[in-house]
Amino acid sequence: MTRPTLGAVAIGRNEGERLKACLRSLVPLCARVVYVDSGSRDDSVGFARSLGVTVVELDTSVPFTAARARNAGFTALLEGGALDLVQFVDGDCRVEPGWLEAGTAAMQADPGLGLVTGWRSEIHPTATVYNQMCEVDWHRPAGPITACGGDMMVRVAAFGQIGGFDPAVIAAEDDEFCLRLGKAGWKLLRLPVQMTWHDADMTRFSQWWQRTIRNGHGFAQVGRLHPPHFRREQMRVWLYGLALPLLFLLGLFASPWISLAVTAVYTLSFIKTLKGLKGRPMAGKQAALLTLAxxxxxxxxxxxxxxxRNGDAMRIIEYK
Incomplete structure (x- = not known):
């Protein structure tokens, strides 16, 4: 069998040293690499060009989204000639040696696969509780999947069939893409192979707060586009983020027992989360943040x- 041809697209905005590590992990292994920059103010563009990488600088007058950047990278990559597969990677990740070989082999073995992904891990998982939360979130079982994160190897034919990413989706755009891919009849698979190393570099509560706001935006937007996806997450948000706080405030005026009951519900949720994190570093802090999230x-x-409702543009919610 003829080995599938592979190119890579990296996207980023002010990623600094993380982008340098990302591109250095791709350039020796891919004949064609495209970097898409979303208005960086650092030396990202110059560094990418110094490696011989094709650079696409997005028009700053149009709202940036990761989806828009990946689409632009895909287009630029194929302008250099036909390809079978494209590896997408976020600019704050470096690719593990051996992943591209493993992913390509899996795609070659099963023409029905539209996408393969692998395991992502944090480079510094215990540096902060926020990094550790990312580390826990990345660890998902191998096998057939319905959605994955932005680091993925995609079949060019599958990407073209569904029209790529939706540039109006600012968070969970990878979920949205994967859901359309599955609905189009393609299979999605997570291999039991290390794929990328992520550098969250989250050191402040404010960064985590903004990132969690962005996640909520994704729950609502993608949940509306693809019901019942994210329905469970949305119901938990309405309960723990709105209904119970309102009941607590009501109890302060009506009956203290109501407020005490609400406090007990939050306590039980915290304990359940803590048990699920048993053995993980900073489990107590993680459980508290997940309860607050x-x-x-x-x-x-x-x-x-x-x-x-207002017809406003779906602008990204930055946390770095």
Whole structure:
């Protein structure tokens, strides 16, 4: 069998040293690499060009989204000639040696596969509780999947069939892409292979808060586009982020027992989360943040609703 041809697309905005590590992990292994820059103010563009990477600088007058960047990279990559497969990678990740070989082999073995992904891990998982939360979130079982993160190897034919990413989706755009891919009849698979190393570099509560708002925006937007996806997440946000806080406030005026009951519900949720994180570093801090997360999630969901109602542009919510 003829080995599938492979190119790579990396996207980024002010990623600095992380982007340098990303591109250095791709250039020796891919004949064609495209870097798409979303208005960086650092030396990202110059560095990419110094490696011989094709650079696409997005028009700053149009709202940036990861989806828009990946589409632009895909187009630029294929302008250099036909390809069978494209590896997408975020600019804050470096690719593990051996992943591209493993992914390509899996795609070659099964023509029905539209996408393969692998395992992503944090480079510094215990540097902060926020990094550790990312590390926990990345660890998902191998096998058939319905959605994955932005690091993925995609069949060019599958990408073209569904029209690529939706540039109006600012968060969970990878979920949205994967859901359309599955609905089009393609299979999606996570291999039990290390794929990328992510550098979250989150050191402040404010970064985590903004990232969690963005997640809530994704719950609402993608949930509306593809019901019932994210329905469970949305219901938990409405309960723990809105209904219970309102009940707690009501109890302060009506009956203290109501407020005590609400406090007990939050306590039980915290304990359940803590048990699920047993053995993980900083489990108590993680459980506390995950219990609190429903409030910024709610803000993100409400932000999406307001934007949609007013016809506003879906602009990215940055946390770095």
């Amino acid at each position: 429903k409030i910024p999630n709610l803000l993100g969901m409400l932000t999406y609703s307001r934007r949609r």
